[in-house]
Amino acid sequence: MSIIQTFKKIISLILCFALLAWIMIMYNDYSAMLPLFMFTTLLIMEGLPFFACVSKVNVSIRVDQDIRQYNEKFRFDVCVSDKTFYPFKMTRMAIEVKRKYGNEILRRNIEIPMNGKGKHRLGISVELQGCGYVTVEPKVIRIYDVLGIFSRKYKKKKTPVEVVVLPAVHEMFIDLEEVPYIEADESDIFSKDKAGNDTSELFGIRPFMDGDSLNKVHWNLSARTNETMVREFSMPVETNIYVYIDLYKNTDVEKALQDGMSAAYELMATEVPFFMCWFDGSELCMRRKQPKSFEEIDEIMCKILRLNLFERNPVTDEILDRFSNESHIVFPVFRLPESY
Numbered sequence: 001m002s003i004i005q006t007f008k009k010i011i012s013l014i015l016c017f018a019l020l021a022w023i024m025i026m027y028n029d030y031s032a033m034l035p036l037f038m039f040t041t042l043l044i045m046e047g048l049p050f051f052a053c054v055s056k057v058n059v060s061i062r063v064d065q066d067i068r069q070y071n072e073k074f075r076f077d078v079c080v081s082d083k084t085f086y087p088f089k090m091t092r093m094a095i096e097v098k099r100k101y102g103n104e105i106l107r108r109n110i111e112i113p114m115n116g117k118g119k120h121r122l123g124i125s126v127e128l129q130g131c132g133y134v135t136v137e138p139k140v141i142r143i144y145d146v147l148g149i150f151s152r153k154y155k156k157k158k159t160p161v162e163v164v165v166l167p168a169v170h171e172m173f174i175d176l177e178e179v180p181y182i183e184a185d186e187s188d189i190f191s192k193d194k195a196g197n198d199t200s201e202l203f204g205i206r207p208f209m210d211g212d213s214l215n216k217v218h219w220n221l222s223a224r225t226n227e228t229m230v231r232e233f234s235m236p237v238e239t240n241i242y243v244y245i246d247l248y249k250n251t252d253v254e255k256a257l258q259d260g261m262s263a264a265y266e267l268m269a270t271e272v273p274f275f276m277c278w279f280d281g282s283e284l285c286m287r288r289k290q291p292k293s294f295e296e297i298d299e300i301m302c303k304i305l306r307l308n309l310f311e312r313n314p315v316t317d318e319i320l321d322r323f324s325n326e327s328h329i330v331f332p333v334f335r336l337p338e339s340y
Contacts, residue, residue, distance in 0.1 A: 046145060046146070046147060046149060046150070047145070047149075047150055049086050050086060050088075050145040050146075050150050050152075051150070051152065052086075053084035053085070053086040053088075054086075054088070054143050054152045055155075056082075056083060056084050057080065057081065057082050057084070057088065057091070057143055057154070058080070058081040058156070059078070059079070059080050059081075059091065059093070059138065059141055059154055059156070059158075060078075060079045060081070061076055061077070061078055061079070061095075061136050061137075061138065061160075061161045062076065062077045062079055062161070063075070063076045063077075063136075063161055063163050065163070066162065066163050066164065067163070067164050067166065067298065067302065068163060068164070068165050068166070069165075069166055069168075070131055070165060070166060070167060070168035070169075070258075073125055073126075073127060074097075074125065074126050074127065074128055074134065074163065074165075075123060075124065075125045075126075076123075076124055076136050076161065076163075077121050077122065077123050077124075078093070078095070078110065078112060078121065078122045078124065078138075079119055079120070079121050080112050080114060080119070080120045080121075081118075081119050081120075082114055082116075082117055082118060082119075082120070083117065084117065085117065086145075086146070087114075087115075087116060087146045088114040088143055088144065088145065088146065089113075089114065089144045089145060089146050089147070089148050090111050090112060090113050090114055090143075090144050091111070091112045091114060091120075091141065091142070091143050091144070091154075092109070092110070092111050092112075092141070092142050092144070093109075093110060093112075093138050093139075093140060093141040093142070093154075094107060094108070094109050094138070094139045094140045095107070095108045095109075095110065095124070095136065095137070095138050095139065096135075096136075096137050096138075096139050097126055097128070097134065097135070097136050098134070098135050098137075099128055099130060099132050099133070099134050099165075100132040100133040100134070100135075100305070101130060101131070101132040101253055101254070101305075101309070102129075102130050102132070104128060104129065104130070106126055106128070108124065108126075110122060110124065128165070130165070130254050131165045131166060131167040131168070131254065131257055131258075131305070132164070132165060132257075132305050133162055133163070133164050133165075133305055133306060134162070134163045134164070134165060135160045135161070135162055136160060136161045136162075136163070137158065137160035137161075138158045139158075140153070141153065141154035141158070142154065164302050164305055166261065166298060166301060166302075167254075167257040167258045167260070167261040167301065168258050168261075169258070169261050169262050169265050170258060170262050171262070172259065172262040172263055172265075172266050172331075172332075173266075174263065174266045174267060174270070174272075174331060206229070206230060207227060207228065207229060207230075208227075208228035208229065208230050209230075212230050216230040217229070217230050218230060239272075239273040239274055239275065239290070240327055240328055240329060241267065241272060241273070241274040241275070241328075241329050241331070242274065242275050242276075242277045242288070242328050242329065242330045242331070243260055243263045243264045243267065243274055243275070243276045243277065243330075243331050243332075244260065244277055244278070244330050244331075244332065245257065245260040245276060245277070245278040245301075245304050246260070246278075247278060247279060247281070247304070247307060247308075247309050247310055248279075248309065248310060248312065249309040249310060249311050249312075250312070253309060256332075257301075257305075259332045260276070260301075260332065261297070261301060263331040263332055264276055264291065264297045264301075265294065265297065267331070268291065268293070268294055268297060273290065274290070274291075274331075275288040275289065275290050276288065276289055276290075276291060276297070276300050276301075276304075277289075277323075278304050278307070279310055279316065279319065279320065280307060281307065281308060281309070281310030281311075281316070282307065282308070284315055284316070284319065285319065286319060286320075286323050
């Protein structure tokens with residue numbers, strides 16, 4: 001669109017010069033040359049400051065949150081900063097919004113009026129289905145002079161903005177009877193610096209805080225100190241409970257991410273230690289990380305969502321098969337490569 005408009009302006013200028021040249025030739029006197037002089041002077045006075053100042057205009061894209069929840073409306077601001085004295089007319093640009101997982105791409109052509117020195121903003125709202133990283137990138141930017149005669153392409157580096165949309169969390173039943181209990185004599189595998197929920201190992205005693213369970217109250221000590229005190233129990237360092245986040249290309253990735261996120265939230269709510277695990281296709285290995293809070297679950301999921309979907313081959317089948325045959329309890333239920 002901008003190329004066509006540029007050609008139209010060039011053709012219009014050529015026709016105007018041709019008409020004035022013809023008038024000058026037909027009427028070879030000062031009065032005939034005056035329009036050409038006036039028109040040329042106007043173009044010089046208009047063009048020189050425009051091309052001198054246009055390089056000082058800055059264009060950027062900003063978002064108020066770089067992590068968003070599922071199905072939240074996606075909004076970003078396009079900002080044009082003009083610190084010069086020249087009164088530009090407007091900025092036109094083409095913006096592309098793309099989600100990492102899926103083929104959904106949105107393109108918008110926008111115009112931002114510029115009515116003087118300062119910052120000019122335009123807020124844009126879009127709706128994207130699904131989760132994953134979303135990139136907002138300006139593709140073509142052109143800035144126009146005050147009369148709309150000249151325009152120049154924005155040549156500074158256009159850095160895309162990334163926003164991660166977390167998977168939706170739904171209710172998921174976890175059969176805690178499948179979770180094994182660790183024997184009391186295995187105290188050496190408990191953390192000495194992280195409180196948890198294992199009643200066989202006492203981590204410490206502290207004052208009662210909002211959200212603490214009454215089952216943890218140390219009633220005898222509370223009666224002696226006239227202050228409600230609670231026990232803190234140790235957190236197991238190792239656990240064989242895994243939440244597998246499936247990034248296989250031909251599976252329902254959206255559902256796999258939602259199920260994995262929901263299982264992790266459910267286990268965290270019940271204070272059961274677990275690992276989040278996933279297959280890293282770039283390194284051809286299984287990775288795991290043990291979250292200690294809901295915030296860490298979100299951070300781990302953000303890290304996972306940066307990975308590309310992997311394809312099935314003999315190497316991935318061997319790694320996944322070995323993982324499935326280890327003594328793990330996996331939520332959601334892990335599927336062997338043959339069932340993919």
